[in-house]
Amino acid sequence: MLTYRPETARGGWPGLIRAYERYLPITDKTPVVTLHEGNTPLIPVPTIAERIGKRVQVWVKYDGLNPTGSFKDRGMTVAISKAKEAGAAAVICASTGNTSAAAAAYAKRGGLRAFVLIPDGKITQGKLAQALIYGAEVIAIDGNFDRALELVRGTAERYPVTVVNSVNPYRLEGQKTAAFEIVEALGDAPDWLCVPVGNAGNITAYWMGFNQYCRENRCSTLPQMMGFQAAGSAPIVEGKIIEKPETIATAIRIGNPANWTRAIAVQNESRGGYHSVTDPEILEAYRLLAAEGIFCEPASAASVAGMLKLRDAIPADGRIVCVLTGNGLKDPDTAIAQASATFHRQVSPDLTSVARLMGFA
Numbered sequence: 001m002l003t004y005r006p007e008t009a010r011g012g013w014p015g016l017i018r019a020y021e022r023y024l025p026i027t028d029k030t031p032v033v034t035l036h037e038g039n040t041p042l043i044p045v046p047t048i049a050e051r052i053g054k055r056v057q058v059w060v061k062y063d064g065l066n067p068t069g070s071f072k073d074r075g076m077t078v079a080i081s082k083a084k085e086a087g088a089a090a091v092i093c094a095s096t097g098n099t100s101a102a103a104a105a106y107a108k109r110g111g112l113r114a115f116v117l118i119p120d121g122k123i124t125q126g127k128l129a130q131a132l133i134y135g136a137e138v139i140a141i142d143g144n145f146d147r148a149l150e151l152v153r154g155t156a157e158r159y160p161v162t163v164v165n166s167v168n169p170y171r172l173e174g175q176k177t178a179a180f181e182i183v184e185a186l187g188d189a190p191d192w193l194c195v196p197v198g199n200a201g202n203i204t205a206y207w208m209g210f211n212q213y214c215r216e217n218r219c220s221t222l223p224q225m226m227g228f229q230a231a232g233s234a235p236i237v238e239g240k241i242i243e244k245p246e247t248i249a250t251a252i253r254i255g256n257p258a259n260w261t262r263a264i265a266v267q268n269e270s271r272g273g274y275h276s277v278t279d280p281e282i283l284e285a286y287r288l289l290a291a292e293g294i295f296c297e298p299a300s301a302a303s304v305a306g307m308l309k310l311r312d313a314i315p316a317d318g319r320i321v322c323v324l325t326g327n328g329l330k331d332p333d334t335a336i337a338q339a340s341a342t343f344h345r346q347v348s349p350d351l352t353s354v355a356r357l358m359g360f361a
């Protein structure tokens, strides 16, 4: 007889709600909607660390290994479970792609309708594919993410739909668990946490998580929170709304972050900072990560690009974690365009031709 026990599925990992129940706003009545998200690896990246030119240790938190390929699953398992608990029939979000993928998956799993508003033509193939195959109701607007979020807020004020963007506090509650996992993996918090920033929900959530774990005596120090925006979409760095944000890192193509005020508080409390990285810097970090065997999406590489840009400010013997928020498979077009690998095409299908190309004949 087969006995399936969710507690032991995926190497004993029941999903982050069950794993961190006591730190989350979960009750006996919460119907847990999970895909066993969380528990992602913290991977050392020694060849990238070497580029810093002093003794430091660098790890990446590879959150692209979540069920829908991004950190959004952490927030969505909690947001959808709580929406279901409250009796919601439908959820809505604006998205540059990853939130819509996660909302679509978890809403379907929980039996809720999902409406997703996306900027037409400005989300990657993989993310669009996900929203569609999970069966969300996709509304692509002739406008950017910021306009989509305004429409989402307006809709939710008038109609019975629950917003699952990071203005929903349950999203941040779920996402803070990534900080718990980092502390568990390292035994304490790192010196720096480098995070790509769009709406600044994730950097806020990490800060909540580290603080909560310190209050619980699970860690003794707090990291400096270093947020990185793409140069064409850097409202927090520039201190003003960007009306027409642009960057190859479409996930963070956001000109008016929803959690702006919180983002400033995180900077002040952690003695951290916000900096911008250019598209070429992002793409260089993206290729360096691939050279370590790690494939993330361009927005995620902003954390590594930012760390390398600030190398002179890194403390000696520093321990740094860069968050890789999304999987590289989300954006195959950029990968193919940026790869410099040898790619022979239209090769005659015979041994001599193949061996010749390999340099053996």
Ligand code: AN7
Pocket (backbone or CB within 6 Å): 070, 094, 095, 096, 097, 098, 099, 100, 166, 196, 197, 198, 199, 200, 201, 202, 203, 251, 252, 297, 299, 300, 325, 326
């Ligand atoms: C890969 O999906 O905003 O600073 O609508 O997809 O918490 O917004 C995505 C954001 C970083 C920025 N990396 O996180 C959306 C969306 C990736 C992302 C961010 C996003 P926040």
